[in-house]
Amino acid sequence: MSDRTPEQSADVVARLRTAFATGRTKPLSWRTSQLEALRTLLTERGEELAAALRSDLGKSREEAYRTEIDFTVREIDHTLDHLADWLRPRPAPVPERLSPATAHTVQDPLGVVLVIAPWNYPLQLLLAPVVGALAAGNCVVAKPSELSPATSRAVADLLPRYLDREAVAVVEGAVPETTELLAQRFDHIFYTGNGQVGRIVMRAAAENLTPVTLELGGKSPVFVDRGTDIGVVAARLAATKFMNAGQTCVAPDYVLTDPDTAAELEQALVKALHGLYGEDPATAPDYGRIINERHFDRLTGLLDSGRTVVGGTHDRADRYIAPTVLAGVAPDSPVMREEIFGPILPVVEVADLDEAIAFIGDRDKPLALYAFTESDTTRERLSRETSSGGLTFNLPVAHLTVSDLPFGGVGESGMGNYHGRYSLDTFSHRKAVLDKPLG
Numbered sequence: 001m002s003d004r005t006p007e008q009s010a011d012v013v014a015r016l017r018t019a020f021a022t023g024r025t026k027p028l029s030w031r032t033s034q035l036e037a038l039r040t041l042l043t044e045r046g047e048e049l050a051a052a053l054r055s056d057l058g059k060s061r062e063e064a065y066r067t068e069i070d071f072t073v074r075e076i077d078h079t080l081d082h083l084a085d086w087l088r089p090r091p092a093p094v095p096e097r098l099s100p101a102t103a104h105t106v107q108d109p110l111g112v113v114l115v116i117a118p119w120n121y122p123l124q125l126l127l128a129p130v131v132g133a134l135a136a137g138n139c140v141v142a143k144p145s146e147l148s149p150a151t152s153r154a155v156a157d158l159l160p161r162y163l164d165r166e167a168v169a170v171v172e173g174a175v176p177e178t179t180e181l182l183a184q185r186f187d188h189i190f191y192t193g194n195g196q197v198g199r200i201v202m203r204a205a206a207e208n209l210t211p212v213t214l215e216l217g218g219k220s221p222v223f224v225d226r227g228t229d230i231g232v233v234a235a236r237l238a239a240t241k242f243m244n245a246g247q248t249c250v251a252p253d254y255v256l257t258d259p260d261t262a263a264e265l266e267q268a269l270v271k272a273l274h275g276l277y278g279e280d281p282a283t284a285p286d287y288g289r290i291i292n293e294r295h296f297d298r299l300t301g302l303l304d305s306g307r308t309v310v311g312g313t314h315d316r317a318d319r320y321i322a323p324t325v326l327a328g329v330a331p332d333s334p335v336m337r338e339e340i341f342g343p344i345l346p347v348v349e350v351a352d353l354d355e356a357i358a359f360i361g362d363r364d365k366p367l368a369l370y371a372f373t374e375s376d377t378t379r380e381r382l383s384r385e386t387s388s389g390g391l392t393f394n395l396p397v398a399h400l401t402v403s404d405l406p407f408g409g410v411g412e413s414g415m416g417n418y419h420g421r422y423s424l425d426t427f428s429h430r431k432a433v434l435d436k437p438l439g
């Protein structure tokens with residue numbers, strides 16, 4: 001039961017606004033009951049959701065649970081464990097000249113919020129923000145991606161069965177429906193996707209002075225330091241790059257390393273990929289597919305950007321592209337111009353850390369920056385001399401599984417952040433309260 005037609009957008013928002021005005025979403029008990037209901041949905045309907053994810057993206061059951069269903073359950077559990085504590089008024093010291101008086105802050109819900117999700121982790125990227133929005137006591141319109149239709153359908157069917165229908169709505173659809181939604185007044189818009197649509201969202205939000213969170217993408221580089229254990233590097237790089245066939249916003253996009261390490265790494269990656277997906281990744285149960293033909297064509301157009309070390313094969317009918325490593329890639333080659341968002345890993349040679357830092361600094365600020373290193377100097381220099389949404393040493397992607405870390409970008413990779421208590425902050429207003437006695 002979803003609210004499907006564009007004309008209904010205004011009605012959906014009006015219905016949610018009425019519900020918010022009653023105050024029903026404010027008590028802690030409502031918030032926890034909604035989070036518990038969402039948890040029940042994910043555990044009772046996990047198999048249905050995993051099947052939808054397989055249909056949309058060829059995701060294996062294991063990957064569907066690990067990166068989408070269980071991921072969201074963990075986010076819910078973390079929030080349930082801490083919510084009462086996070087919501088406690090935070091006292092603030094009062095300056096002497098106002099004394100006696102007390103001051104504190106409280107976190108007010110914003111009202112009706114809109115969450116717009118992309119197709120690559122279509123469940124997690126819709127529901128993890130919804131967890132934060134509900135925890136903060138808001139009504140929510142959730143807009144799944146039309147490019148992952150099975151998951152969109154499943155969420156539209158299931159959410160109203162488990163959650164408070166007066167306060168939570170799913171609106172399915174593509175550009176026309178989203179445009180119609182964006183014409184409504186929201187109290188916050190949380191958008192995950194590409195920067196071009198991010199600009200459209202922000203423009204629409206500006207009309208109503210609606211704050212936005214933009215979770216965008218871009219090229220996330222990996223620096224591999226000289227003298228690092230290449231077997232470990234290759235194994236961790238392959239596992240995180242080729243998960244979901246490379247269609248991960250924080251996937252390692254390209255590698256920067258010196259020529260000697262590059263040669264060693266390329267061979268180690270061949271071995272690591274063989275270990276992960278066997279002789280023929282096309283038959284590996286854990287290897288995903290490209291979302292659609294448009295992305296397939298875009299990606300196969302990038303395969304000539306360097307010398308193929310491994311992979312390079314593809315099959316349009318199956319939307320399959322083999323995990324591919326390209327060596328000797330020039331910094332201005334096609335594969336280096338935009339976020340790859342697919343199973344192609346270029347290795348770009350740089351002389352040293354100085355050149356790597358300059359290379360990163362010349363480009364858009366990444367959503368994530370990764371480095372494999374055992375050197376504290378390298379760690380400190382990357383931390384001090386680069387800017388990125390997140391910085392992770394020796395295990396790409398893992399930072400986003402830490403609920404106590406904010407997840408978000410900077411510059412072209414986005415604005416704002418979420419997960420854990422950062423989601424609560426994103427979806428609330430921290431209200432200042434001062435109380436001065438009359439006497």
Ligand code: NAD
Pocket residue numbers: 116117118119120121125143144145146147173174175178179192193194195197200214215216217218248249250339341367408409414
């Ligand atoms: P997408 O095409 O599914 O679009 C995202 C959402 O925007 C969808 O719900 C879609 O309906 C809506 N949309 C599309 N065109 C629109 C328009 N003209 N007006 C209004 N709404 C519109 O997903 P995508 O953008 O291809 O996603 C891939 C991008 O998202 C990559 O750049 C990736 O790095 C980024 N991403 C970022 C994160 C993150 O957490 N920072 C996570 C996943 C993906």
